[in-house]
Amino acid sequence: MEVNGCDEHQNYEILAEIGEGAYGKVYKAREVRDQQRLVAVKKLNIPGHTESGIPAFMIREVALLRKIGYFNHPNIVKLLDVSAGLKNRSLDLTLVFEYIDQDLSTFLTTAPSTGLSLDKIKDVMVQLLQGLDFLHTNMLVHRDLKPENVLVSSRGEVKIADFGLARIYTYHIALTPCVVTLWYRAPEVLLHSGYMSSVDMWSAGCIFAELFLLRPLFRGYTEAQQLQKIFEVIGLPSEEDWPRESPISYSRSWCPRDPCTQLLSNLGQEENNLLLQCLEFSPTNRISASRALSHPFLVCA
Known part of the structure; x- marks a missing residue:
């Protein structure tokens, strides 16, 4: 053409x-x-x-x-x-x-070197979570949430796009390890375990951190390296939390450090708490989009 x-x-x-x-x-x-x-x-x-x-x-x-x-x-x-x-x-x-003017990845490249304002970060996250809450309420999981698939209009409207990997889900979706771009991929997907809509919330947490950092939080280039980078930040989970169906064995060699209580040094207590709940290792303990919208950090957005 x-x-x-x-x-x-x-x-x-x-x-x-x-x-x-x-x-x-x-x-x-x-x-x-x-x-x-x-x-x-x-x-x-x-x-x-x-x-x-x-x-x-x-x-x-x-x-x-x-x-x-x-x-x-x-x-x-x-x-x-x-x-x-x-x-x-x-x-x-x-x-x-x-037609939407740009994606979130492009939007972040135009951000000032001092970073986005707290109000702008709240606004983007509220809109993103409203979209996710709608999808999850309708039993849909996006499965490939990343800045390139989040559109931002010139009027500040945030819209989730690219549903090529989206699925209607039951309690645990059958394993498809290739879902979600590596840097935004939840641990249960990297561990080849069953997963739910909470994979989108992990990706949303990665995006949340990126709004502060203006760069991806976890930048691995293999699945093993990606897991290592995740554990370096959130700490190694307990063996009890490790998915039993995973073909990858639990080992303390993954990361010797204790879990962190402050993921990003420049975050206040409320935003750090929300980020911790989005990046919870256990999918069942990870915050939902609905509950995240009621988090103190966002309710005044």
């Missing part, structure tokens, strides 16, 4: 490429008719034998976006249109979303 001009449906004028993934690209575009509003057009191309159809994860993303779109939640990105067609023996799937 040409980067300039109208697409084959003649509904959207493509303005610029703004992202690229394994299966396609995302473009900034403008509606040709109606409101002529800006939109994000996600073009997915599935090469090869079309008899196999659209991959399951793509169908799941569209189905979940349709389901949650009915509620029109302000902190979830809106899916406006879907179309599919054949082109040169390949299957083209086009998703059209509301």
